[in-house]
Amino acid sequence: xxDKQERIIxxxxxxxxxxxxxxxxxxxxxVMIALLPAFGVSIWQFGWKPILLVIAxxxxxxxxxxxxxxxxxxxSSIGDCSAALTGMLLAMTLPASAPWWLPVIGSxxxxxxxxxxxxxxxxNFLNPALAARAFLIASYSLKMxxxxxxxSLAAQVDGVTMATPMTYLYGGQTMPVYLxxxxxxxxxxxxxxxxxxxxxxxxxxxxLMIRKIITWRIPVSFxxxxxxxxxxxxxxxxxxxxxxxxxxxxxxxxxxxxxxxTDYSTTPVTPGGHILFGIGCGIVTVLIxxxxxxxxxxxxxxxxxxxxxxxxxxxxxxxxxxxxxxDIAAMKAAKKEAAGK
Amino acid sequence: MIRSFRGGVHPDYMxxxxxxxxxxxxxxxxIIPMIQHIGAPAKPIVKVGDYVTMGQKIGDNxxxxxxxxxxxxxxxxxxxxxxxxxxxxxxxxxxxxxxFQDTPCTDLQPLNEFELKDPDAILQRIRDAGIVGMGGAMxxxxxxxxxxxxxxxxLVINGAECEPxxxxxxxxxxxxxxxxxxxxxxxRIASRLDKAYYGIEVNKQDAIDVLMSHDPAKYGIEIVREKxxxxxxxxxxxxKAVTGREVKPGALPSGVGCNVCSTxxxxxxxxxxxxxxxxxxxxxxxxxxxxxxxxxALTRVGTPLGYLAEQCGGFAKTPRKIVLGGPxxxxxxxxxxxxxxxxxxxxxxxxxxxxxNVDDPTCIRCGKCISVCPMHLEPVFMYMYYQKRDFEKMAxxxxxxxxxxxxxxYNCPARMPLTHAxxxxxxxxxxxxxxxxxxxxxxxxxx
Numbered sequence: 001x002x003d004k005q006e007r008i009i010x011x012x013x014x015x016x017x018x019x020x021x022x023x024x025x026x027x028x029x030x031v032m033i034a035l036l037p038a039f040g041v042s043i044w045q046f047g048w049k050p051i052l053l054v055i056a057x058x059x060x061x062x063x064x065x066x067x068x069x070x071x072x073x074x075x076s077s078i079g080d081c082s083a084a085l086t087g088m089l090l091a092m093t094l095p096a097s098a099p100w101w102l103p104v105i106g107s108x109x110x111x112x113x114x115x116x117x118x119x120x121x122x123x124n125f126l127n128p129a130l131a132a133r134a135f136l137i138a139s140y141s142l143k144m145x146x147x148x149x150x151x152s153l154a155a156q157v158d159g160v161t162m163a164t165p166m167t168y169l170y171g172g173q174t175m176p177v178y179l180x181x182x183x184x185x186x187x188x189x190x191x192x193x194x195x196x197x198x199x200x201x202x203x204x205x206x207x208l209m210i211r212k213i214i215t216w217r218i219p220v221s222f223x224x225x226x227x228x229x230x231x232x233x234x235x236x237x238x239x240x241x242x243x244x245x246x247x248x249x250x251x252x253x254x255x256x257x258x259x260x261x262t263d264y265s266t267t268p269v270t271p272g273g274h275i276l277f278g279i280g281c282g283i284v285t286v287l288i289x290x291x292x293x294x295x296x297x298x299x300x301x302x303x304x305x306x307x308x309x310x311x312x313x314x315x316x317x318x319x320x321x322x323x324x325x326x327d328i329a330a331m332k333a334a335k336k337e338a339a340g341k
Numbered sequence: 342m343i344r345s346f347r348g349g350v351h352p353d354y355m356x357x358x359x360x361x362x363x364x365x366x367x368x369x370x371x372i373i374p375m376i377q378h379i380g381a382p383a384k385p386i387v388k389v390g391d392y393v394t395m396g397q398k399i400g401d402n403x404x405x406x407x408x409x410x411x412x413x414x415x416x417x418x419x420x421x422x423x424x425x426x427x428x429x430x431x432x433x434x435x436x437x438x439x440x441f442q443d444t445p446c447t448d449l450q451p452l453n454e455f456e457l458k459d460p461d462a463i464l465q466r467i468r469d470a471g472i473v474g475m476g477g478a479m480x481x482x483x484x485x486x487x488x489x490x491x492x493x494x495x496l497v498i499n500g501a502e503c504e505p506x507x508x509x510x511x512x513x514x515x516x517x518x519x520x521x522x523x524x525x526x527x528x529r530i531a532s533r534l535d536k537a538y539y540g541i542e543v544n545k546q547d548a549i550d551v552l553m554s555h556d557p558a559k560y561g562i563e564i565v566r567e568k569x570x571x572x573x574x575x576x577x578x579x580x581k582a583v584t585g586r587e588v589k590p591g592a593l594p595s596g597v598g599c600n601v602c603s604t605x606x607x608x609x610x611x612x613x614x615x616x617x618x619x620x621x622x623x624x625x626x627x628x629x630x631x632x633x634x635x636x637x638a639l640t641r642v643g644t645p646l647g648y649l650a651e652q653c654g655g656f657a658k659t660p661r662k663i664v665l666g667g668p669x670x671x672x673x674x675x676x677x678x679x680x681x682x683x684x685x686x687x688x689x690x691x692x693x694x695x696x697x698n699v700d701d702p703t704c705i706r707c708g709k710c711i712s713v714c715p716m717h718l719e720p721v722f723m724y725m726y727y728q729k730r731d732f733e734k735m736a737x738x739x740x741x742x743x744x745x746x747x748x749x750x751y752n753c754p755a756r757m758p759l760t761h762a763x764x765x766x767x768x769x770x771x772x773x774x775x776x777x778x779x780x781x782x783x784x785x786x787x788x
Contacts, residue, residue, distance in 0.1 A: 010660070010661065010662055010663055010673065010674070010675050010676070011661050011662045011673065011696070012673045012675060013662060013673060013696065013698065014750075014758055014760065014761030014764075015669065015670060015671065015672070015745065015747050015750070015760055015761065015764075016668060016669040016670070016747030016750050016751050016760065017662065017664050017668040017669075017671060017673075017689070017691060017695060018352060018353070018505065018668040018669070018695055018697075018751065019697040019750065019751050019753070019756065020350070020352070020751055020752055020753075020754070022752075022754055023697070023754045023755070023756065024703075024705055024754045024755050026754070027705075027707070027754050075700075075701060077703075082705075120703065121703055121705055122703050122704050122705040122706050122755070215712070264705045264706050264707040264708070265705060265706050267706075268708075269706055269707070269708030269711055269719070269721050270708065270711055270719065271711070271712065274708075313722075317719075318711075318717050318718075318719065319717065320590055320716050320717050320718055320739045320742050321577065321581075321587060321588075321590070321715065321716040321717045321742070322577070322587040322588050322589045322590045322592070322716075322742075323587075323589075323590065324587065327589075
């Protein structure tokens with residue numbers, strides 16, 4: 001038998017010999033797919049402008065990533081689609097009235113400054129899309145806060161721009177009738193292009209959870225904390241439940257909780273860390289909304305908690321398999337005794 | 342109730358239990374390595390030119406942690422020399438030219454009625470028949486049972502067969518249910534226990550039904566249904582699912598009063614005691630993208646891998662990789678001339694199709710490795726400290742508790758070589774410990 005066969009050199013690859021199909025690239029593409037319902041709603045409400053913004057943002061993000069890696073003589077990394085996703089997420093946080101060059105500048109900041117300068121995918125400690133949004137708000141505050149009137153409300157609202165629900169809620173004004181909870185749930189409200197429809201975002205989030213790309217821990221603890229605190233503290237002029245629902249449906253909370261706060265690189269990796277991160281995001285969001293000069297707290301809350309992610313991972317060390325409760329108690333007792341001496 | 346453990350992955354199972362067992366014609370030459378168990382290697386007790394019968398003992402040793410080796414065909418010994426071992430390296434092997442007579446050896450006779458109830462007789466037979474953990478670990482079964490005396494109160498039989506591709510256990514359950522139950526009964530008697538627990542994943546419902554129809558309670562066996570999840574068949578996970586007990590880090594299963602034996606081991610015990618047949622053949626699943634077809638082949642120990650592939654339908658494409666065992670924990674063989682051994686549950690011939698490694702893997706900190714680790718470790722940090730060679734931190738993150746199931750690597754979207762790194766790190770820890778010991782010894786000597 002050995003005479004007939006030519007000698008083959010066999011690989012000695014390390015175990016396991018099989019691997020899941022869900023690689024980095026596929027995860028990124030899946031998140032983009034999950035954003036499509038929200039993108040669709042924005043086209044329904046704002047016409048062709050969101051399309052232009054998303055294309056400009058994604059194309060420029062990929063371009064910056066390619067250019068940086070090329071100039072630095074590093075292997076190209078646009079194939080993992082993470083730059084495209086960053087571009088899409090950034091576009092989702094812009095108002096529909098934004099000019100096309102705004103995301104181009106924003107994606108430069110996101111990709112080159114926030115991500116690549118720290119070593120590329122997995123090494124950045126701030127969410128690139130949100131950091132770019134913060135940068136754009138600081139630099140072009142007027143362009144970032146003029147909210148187009150959505151198509152469904154064009155009959156009720158005069159002019160081309162209008163205030164967001166957050167402005168009404170925290171500006172002490174009463175909520176106009178056309179900003180009902182139902183309208184806000186389906187996406188008939190002003191806001192950045194990705195945030196307006198809670199329903200579309202929840203469909204996308206459900207998709208991500210079914211594909212096991214995100215877990216419930218960060219979004220649920222985040223949203224839960226925001227809801228709980230709003231329910232407890234409330235606001236004059238609203239019943240506590242109404243207040244909570246308005247806070248839940250506006251201010252990009254759902255977009256932030258499911259798509260931004262679940263970014264892999266910039267959030268903790270341990271299950272305990274996830275919960276702590278979500279609760280922290282919720283508390284900071286509520287604090288900014290109540291006491292900050294700027295009503296939209298979600299993006300800053302996430303950025304602030306991003307900076308704490310590393311410490312949170314260290315705070316929640318798991319005990320390995322086989323360590324029982326008694327063992328942990330014994331370990332703690334021994335430690336105490338050692339400290340006492 | 343379906344039981345399980347926390348963590349784990351769901352790989353593509355690729356199983357084909359519907360393919361009936363085909364008997365592979367014994368090869369013209371068998372190569373029988375003297376290392377087919379954990380412990381001291383056997384010493385060949387035959388010379389070139391000797392005539393051996395099928396089942397004759399050809400490798401022996403006197404140490405306690407040991408298992409003898411038997412001829413799997415009858416014929417003439419043509420060589421006693423170093424040959425490639427399937428798990429790498431060259432190993433002393435006995436090469437037998439097959440005379441195709443299969444003249445049986447009469448050394449081992451079926452046990453009589455009384456001996457079948459006597460723990461000592463069964464134990465002696467388990468040792469004489471060279472039975473080892475046939476799930477792949479190849480731990481001498483007799484040694485395991487004796488080690489459990491006084492400590493073990495639960496005998497667990499592993500019927501999870503959680504590795505993808507492999508069908509041997511499933512087919513054994515379907516084809517020889519009564520023999521299998523008798524084999525488990527013998528293991529139970531040898532362990533001096535009243536009850537054995539048989540953990541089977543529920544994807545083998547047909548096998549569970551067949552076994553139930555043979556009244557396992559009569560043999561003192563309780564069947565436990567388990568969730569389909571890898572690595573359900575790992576010793577510690579099996580114990581957790583069946584008894585709810587958790588083996589302490591660094592301890593043996595007997596520390597929580599459990600011993601685990603595989604399905605195929607139980608069947609081998611049946612054959613040894615009721616038929617007087619030593620451990621010389623087993624079902625090997627031959628599959629993979631390089632093969633024309635999948636086969637569940639009843640194969641003699643010592644069959645060269647190339648011959649086995651030829652007999653099972655031949656290659657469709659040139660294989661790039663030979664995997665012995667399942668794809669998750671299996672080890673690569675480097676030669677088609679290497680033989681199958683007692684622990685070979687599967688031989689998989691893979692092409693590039695299965696190879697998903699990338700050149701420059703970058704961790705994206707998704708934390709998926711943490712959620713799947715059945716030992717509740719944190720592979721992402723273990724790998725980070727491994728890259729820095731920070732041994733103190735690695736120990737703090739319990740890297741030595743990793744049993745290399747491969748779940749983290751399997752699930753890693755960035756294709757990080759996690760399991761491989763931990764395996765290397767564990768070897769480095771062993772080397773460091775050895776060096777430390779040597780240093781101490783040198784110091785003692787200097788005094």
